[in-house]
Structure formats: structure tokens, C-alpha cells
Amino acid sequence: MNFKNLHKQNTPLIICNVWDAASAKTAEKLNFKAIGTSSAAIANMLGYVDGEQMNFAELVYIVKRILASTSLPLTVDIEAGFSRNPTEIAAHIKTLADLGVVGINIEDSIVTNGRTLLNAADFAKDLSVIKQLLKENEVNIFINVRTDPFLLGRNNALMETKERIKRYESVGIDGIFVPCITNESDISVVVNHTTLPINVMCMPDLPDFNALKKLNVKRISMGNFVFDSLSDRFEDALGSIVESQSFKPVF
Template identity: 60%
Template sequence: MNFKNLHQQVSPLLICNVWDVTSAKIAEQLNFKAIGTSSAAIAAMLGYRDGEEMDFSELEYIVKRIKNNTSIPLSVDLESGYGDNPSEIMSNIKRLISLGVVGINLEDSIIGKKRTLLPAGQFSKIISEIKNQCTKENINIFLNVRTDSFLLNQASPLSETKKRSKCYENAGADGIFIPGITQENDIKNVVQDTHLPINVMCMPDLPDFEVLTSLGVKRISMGNFLFDYIYNGVEMTINTILKQKSFTPIF
């Protein structure tokens, strides 16, 4: 089953978000149908803050190592595209496709002094130009468009998300990713307002997978929360070793 069709099943596609070869190989061994990179986790692993502080070539290297060591579909979190215009973003997408990547995430917010939403119309034009270029060059990649109205606590996040989802659907998006949405009624509302598959992300109060399935969600992501959980555990374990003056806690 190709990557796009994985978004059309009764049960949502559960994406294991990975940051290196080891995490990707574990996901494959556990029979995940697909994996996706976490930009925040990769940034933290390399000593950067999230928000395109690293060079695209550094992301590209990590993606190449993951793809060379796994065989399941890989989607890449491209953040805002690592480019100042659709042409530069498209160039980056082509480089990822050459590695075997089948999907990307593009987000409608940018990080300066703080993360801010781009105007919906401006971002829609970027999506449209990218999709048109893909069509012209017969490039097949799943464009999962992330909208950050909930993540950034906008005044009316539901109405803003619905407006943006419709704009991005019309511009050619293949899926809509809404990090930060957790309330069942909100999720149901956005699912019913678009023909595109809706992607939600791990949050403390996100409903369980069975409820998300009943609401019509088609994709579930882990974000950087798995990475954070693991390294919080590493810190706790090392701290225990120091207190006990023994390696017993790791055996």
C-alpha cells in the first residue's frame, strides 16, 4: 500500500516520529507502517533550538542515514521549508525525494523572536506553487500541511483552523496536520469540514486511539514527546547512578 493510501484506512495511520537510525530501526522492528522525522528532536540531538537553526544539509544527512537503514515509508518534517521562496523549498523537496522520502510536513508558522502564523493567503500560494511544480515534473510526494492555530493559542483556533484547512485544501494539500488540537468536538468539527485526512499529534489530553478513530482522524503523530520522554529517563537513571555510586540501576 502506498503512503497516500495509508491515510485512507478505517484505523488512523500511527506515525512513529524518529530522530536517528536507532529510533527508526526500532519503529520498523515494531511493525510501524511508516515513520516521520521530528524536527524538534533532531534539532535537540544536534544542539540546536527548534526552528530551522540547523542547515538543511544537516537535516538531509540525518534523513539519508535513516533511509539507508530502513525500508518503511519515511516522511520528513521540513518545518517552513528551509527556503525563502517556493523555488528554494521545491529544491529541498527534490533532494529529499532523491533519498527515497515519500512525504513532507510544511507548517504555516515561522520562528523569529517568537513563532507567528503566516497569512493564510500567503502560505496557500506557497503550497499551490509547490504542487504545480510537482505536477509539471511528475513528482509524487504527500504534502502534509501543518496549521498552528491551536498550537499558538489563537483567539478562535477552531474557526481559524477551518478557514486555513479549506484554503490549503484548495491550494493542493494532501493532508492537514493540526498539532495542539485535543477536544473531541473540535476534532470532529475539523474532520467534517474537509475532504482531506486530518493528522493530530500527541498531547497530554489527546483522546486515545479508539476515540480518535471514531472521530474520523486518519493520522496520529508523536511529535518530539517520545524523544523528550526517553531523555528525561536517561537523566533520571544517571542521577540514580550518581546517588547510589553504582551501575546497578542500569542492569
């Protein structure tokens, strides 16, 4: 089943978010159907903060290692495209597609002095240009657009999300990602507002997978939360070694 069709099943597609070859291999071992990079996890692994602090070439290197280590379909988080120029963003996407990447996430916010939403109309125009350039270059890749009113805690997050979805849907993208949405009523409104598959993300208050299935959510991702949890356990393990002055806590 191709990647786009994985978003048309009755059961939501669970994306295992990975950050290196080892995590990708584990996802394949556990029979996940698809994997996606977490930009925040990769940035953290490389010593950066999230928000396009690493350069695109560094991301490409990690993507190459992941692709060489697994046969699972891979979608890549390109943040806001590693450029504000749609021609350059399209070139980045083509680079990934040529490597064998089947999908990308691109978000409608950028990090400068804090994270801010891009103008929705301007971002939709950029998406339209990107789509046209990809078509001209015969690049067929799943474009999942992340919209961030809920992530940023906007007072009118639901209304703003609906408005942005309609703008992005009109330029022919393939899916919508709404991180930090957790209320079942809000999720239902968003799902029923568009014909595009809706992607939600791991959050402490996110409904369980069965509830999300009933709401007709089509994709569920993990973000950087699994990576962060493992990092915390690593710190705890090292602390135990120091405290006990032995390696017994490891075993």
C-alpha cells in the same frame, strides 16, 4: 499499500516519529507501518533549539541514515521549508523525494523571536507554486500541511483553522496536520470541514486511538514527546549513577 492509501483506512495511521537510525529500526521491529522525522527531536539531538536552527544539509544527512536503516516509508518534517522562497522549498522537497522520502510536513508558522503564523493567503500561494514546480519535475510526494492556530493557543483557533484548511485544500495538498487540538468536538468539526485526511498529535489530553478512529481521524503522530520522555529517563539514569556512585542503577 502506498503511503497515500495508508491515509484512507478505517483505522488511523499511527506515525512513529523518529530522530535517528536506531529509533527507525525500533519502529520497524515493532511493525509500525510508517515513520516520520520529528524536527524538534532532531534539532535537540544536534544541539539546536527547534525552528530551522539546523541547516537543511544536516537534516538531509540524518534522513539518509534513516533511509539506509529501514524499509519503512518515511515522511520528513521540513518545518516551514528551510526557506521563505517557494522555489527553494520545492527544490528541498525534490531533494528528499529523490532520496526516497514519500511525504513531507510543512507548517504555516515560523520561528523568529517566538513562533508566529504566516499570512494564510500568502502561504497558500506559496503552496500553489511549490505544487506546480513539483509537478513540472515529476515529483510525487505526500504534502501534509501543518496549521498552527491551536498550537499557538489562538483565541479563535477553531475558526482560524477552518479558514486556513479551506485555503490550503484549494491548492491541492494531500493532508492537514492540526497539532495541539484535543477536544473531541473541535476534532469532529475539523474532520467534517474537509475531505482531506486529518492528522492529530500526541498531547496529554488527546483522546485514545479508538475514540480518534470514531471521529474519523486518519493519522496520528507522536511529535517530539517520546524523544523528550526518553531524554528525561536518561537524565534520571545518570543522576542515579552519580548518587549511588556505582553502575548498579543501570542494571
